[in-house]
Amino acid sequence: xxxxxxxxxxxxxxxxxxxxxxxxxxxxxxxxxxxxxxxxxxxxxxxxxxxxxxxxxxxxxxxxxxxxxxxxxxxxxxxxxxxxxxxxxxxxxxxxxxxxxxxxxxxxxxxxxxxxxx
Amino acid sequence: xxxxxxxxxxxxxxxxxxxxxxxxxxxxxxxxxxxxxxxxxxxxxxxxxxxxxxxxxxxxxxxxxxxxxxxxxxxxxxxxxxxxxxxxxxxxxxxxxxxxxxxxxxxxxxxxxxxxxxxxxxxxxxxxxxxxxxxxxxxxxxxxxxxxxxxxxxxxxxxxxxxxxxxxxxxxxxxxxxxxxxxxxxxxxxxxxxxxxxxxxxxxxxxxxxxxxxxxxxxxxxxxxxxxxxxxxxxxxxxxxxxxxxxxxxxxxxxxxxxxxxxxxxxxxxxxxxxxxxxxxxxxxxxxxxxxxxxxxxxxxxxxxxxxxxxxxxxxxxxxxxxxxxxxxxxxxxxxxxxxxxxxxxxxxxxxxxxxxxxxxxxxxxxxxxxxxxxxxxxxxxxxxxxxxxxxxxxxxxxxxxxxxxxxxxxxxxxxxxxxxxxxxxxxxxxxxxxxxxxxxxxxxxxxxxxxxxxxxxxxxxxxxxxxxxxxxxxxxxxxxxxxxxxxxxxxxxxxxxxxxxxxxxxxxx
Numbered sequence: 001x002x003x004x005x006x007x008x009x010x011x012x013x014x015x016x017x018x019x020x021x022x023x024x025x026x027x028x029x030x031x032x033x034x035x036x037x038x039x040x041x042x043x044x045x046x047x048x049x050x051x052x053x054x055x056x057x058x059x060x061x062x063x064x065x066x067x068x069x070x071x072x073x074x075x076x077x078x079x080x081x082x083x084x085x086x087x088x089x090x091x092x093x094x095x096x097x098x099x100x101x102x103x104x105x106x107x108x109x110x111x112x113x114x115x116x117x118x
Numbered sequence: 119x120x121x122x123x124x125x126x127x128x129x130x131x132x133x134x135x136x137x138x139x140x141x142x143x144x145x146x147x148x149x150x151x152x153x154x155x156x157x158x159x160x161x162x163x164x165x166x167x168x169x170x171x172x173x174x175x176x177x178x179x180x181x182x183x184x185x186x187x188x189x190x191x192x193x194x195x196x197x198x199x200x201x202x203x204x205x206x207x208x209x210x211x212x213x214x215x216x217x218x219x220x221x222x223x224x225x226x227x228x229x230x231x232x233x234x235x236x237x238x239x240x241x242x243x244x245x246x247x248x249x250x251x252x253x254x255x256x257x258x259x260x261x262x263x264x265x266x267x268x269x270x271x272x273x274x275x276x277x278x279x280x281x282x283x284x285x286x287x288x289x290x291x292x293x294x295x296x297x298x299x300x301x302x303x304x305x306x307x308x309x310x311x312x313x314x315x316x317x318x319x320x321x322x323x324x325x326x327x328x329x330x331x332x333x334x335x336x337x338x339x340x341x342x343x344x345x346x347x348x349x350x351x352x353x354x355x356x357x358x359x360x361x362x363x364x365x366x367x368x369x370x371x372x373x374x375x376x377x378x379x380x381x382x383x384x385x386x387x388x389x390x391x392x393x394x395x396x397x398x399x400x401x402x403x404x405x406x407x408x409x410x411x412x413x414x415x416x417x418x419x420x421x422x423x424x425x426x427x428x429x430x431x432x433x434x435x436x437x438x439x440x441x442x443x444x445x446x447x448x449x450x451x452x453x454x455x456x457x458x459x460x461x462x463x464x465x466x467x468x469x470x471x472x473x474x475x476x477x478x479x480x481x482x483x484x485x486x487x488x489x490x491x492x493x494x495x496x497x498x499x500x501x502x503x504x505x506x507x508x509x510x511x512x513x514x515x516x517x518x519x520x521x522x523x524x525x526x527x528x529x530x531x532x533x534x535x536x537x538x539x540x541x542x543x544x545x546x547x548x549x550x551x552x553x554x555x556x557x558x559x560x561x562x563x564x565x566x567x568x569x570x571x572x573x574x575x576x577x578x579x580x581x582x583x584x585x586x587x588x589x590x591x592x593x594x595x596x597x598x599x600x601x602x603x604x605x606x607x608x609x610x611x612x613x614x615x616x617x618x619x620x621x622x623x624x625x626x627x628x
Contacts, residue, residue, distance in 0.1 A: 025277065036284075039295075042292060043291060043295050045295075068304075069298070072291075076291055079254050080284075083280075086280070091277060104278075105271075
């Protein structure tokens with residue numbers, strides 16, 4: 001179980017990082033989504049991996065799972081969901097306004113604009 | 119006084135909701151509400167500063183849940199000073215924007231109030247996860263402000279800004295997760311105790327978590343090698359927003375100072391002053407890189423943005439020394455660099471809006487209205503940013519150099535700060551002479567539509583410069599106050615007792 005969770009987090013982060021470094025906005029958005037999934041699973045695991053345990057301590061309960069990471073994951077999911085929606089809208093708007101979907105605003109092979117910026 | 123601690127968060131939050139729900143169709147009412155709320159915020163935060171100066175740190179438990187189980191807000195001298203600085207800067211920005219900028223897009227004032235809420239919350243919170251939440255609040259508001267009155271260049275820079283900060287947020291959660299998995303707490307004061315008690319086998323994980331967190335704070339503070347988002351973002355943001363963002367880099371610097379002096383400071387055993395060996399070289403490289411950018415800049419806004427990177431390098435050099443003297447000097451420079459960066463962005467907008475199609479490119483152009491008056495303002499702002507006498511930048515850099523005298527890296531710090539100051543003077547001198555002096559000999563005159571003497575923007579820009587003059591004139595009392603702030607930062611037991619009660623220190627290092 002530890003191996004399964006750890007390797008899936010690692011795989012998600014690796015794929016997310018690869019996609020994040022791509023030049024077009026769509027893979028970047030997918031990359032960010034993958035990384036946020038990985039982070040959510042990681043947050044779950046930080047309260048140790050337990051199965052079929054109650055999250056709330058009552059009389060007679062000796063084994064329980066840590067409820068705090070679950071609350072944190074809920075917050076993280078809400079924020080990352082909203083942010084994914086925002087960045088999808090933003091990249092569509094940028095595509096419509098700039099005319100291409102590259103993160104630095106110019107198609108592959110076009111001359112660099114660095115000379116007349118800044 | 120305890121209940122007033124939450125006001126700098128609640129007041130902008132309520133105002134933002136009111137503005138967006140009740141008065142969204144009436145720009146005049148929006149301005150009235152927004153300015154009135156910011157003035158009230160200045161009053162409240164000033165009284166918090168006065169209160170914090172005479173008292174030990176004070177805690178406010180949200181919903182009255184006791185620490186470390188609930189979220190706490192903590193008011194000490196440092197956080198009081200930072201919220202006061204935020205509200206003063208906010209007042210200048212909202213006055214500037216209320217002339218015309220707030221009509222170029224929708225919901226400027228609502229987003230502005232949410233931004234103030236996020237920044238104030240980040241300064242006041244005593245909980246690491248709550249710090250993440252307030253980071254998100256201020257970032258989400260800043261995304262909206264950054265894209266205010268969009269355009270192709272701004273969208274491109276905004277997209278990059280959002281992506282880098284979302285990545286930063288993911289890393290923040292990873293860091294928080296690692297720290298929680300080892301210490302079982304997210305309350306900063308409790309963290310300080312748990313870090314001293316951590317099992318040797320878990321130390322590596324805790325160290326990794328703490329360094330991931332440092333990375334995230336340094337993204338916010340625009341430290342090399344993760345500074346690259348700042349020049350593009352600041353140079354393309356709307357002017358009042360760029361001025362407001364002067365406080366955003368300071369949020370990163372504040373977080374470094376808070377977490378790495380409290381939880382990973384004196385009492386952390388093996389992990390004492392964990393951030394120091396990484397922070398100092400990075401800060402010095404940032405300083406060199408920022409000021410080199412000032413020399414190389416071809417546009418006015420780019421020039422100012424790179425000078426902000428350079429000033430963050432100076433500030434974090436002072437913080438990285440982690441001595442009471444250097445922290446006090448760094449905080450003085452923090453106050454100074456916030457106002458001077460904001461003033462320069464506001465003045466640059468006044469210049470750009472008068473240059474018509476020449477915009478902010480650093481080329482000679484015919485003269486424009488009030489070029490003499492604006493030249494004086496730009497000159498004063500540039501003197502402040504470069505750290506020349508008589509303004510506060512000089513005093514700040516002098517104190518930092520003085521505080522670095524006992525450091526092992528003293529030669530490096532002195533050499534780099536002095537040489538980069540010269541670079542900054544040359545960069546701003548060249549920009550000023552191109553914009554005003556050489557342009558004076560070009561025939562013709564640029565005429566643009568709009569108010570000739572826009573009152574509010576000029577008042578706001580002069581107000582920011584006036585804050586620098588006050589900071590200089592009252593350099594002595596301000597420095598005395600900042601030494602008190604630094605002393606309280608190093609007296610971590612006072613902070614811990616304020617949050618966890620008198621007996622908490624008995625749990626240290628068991």
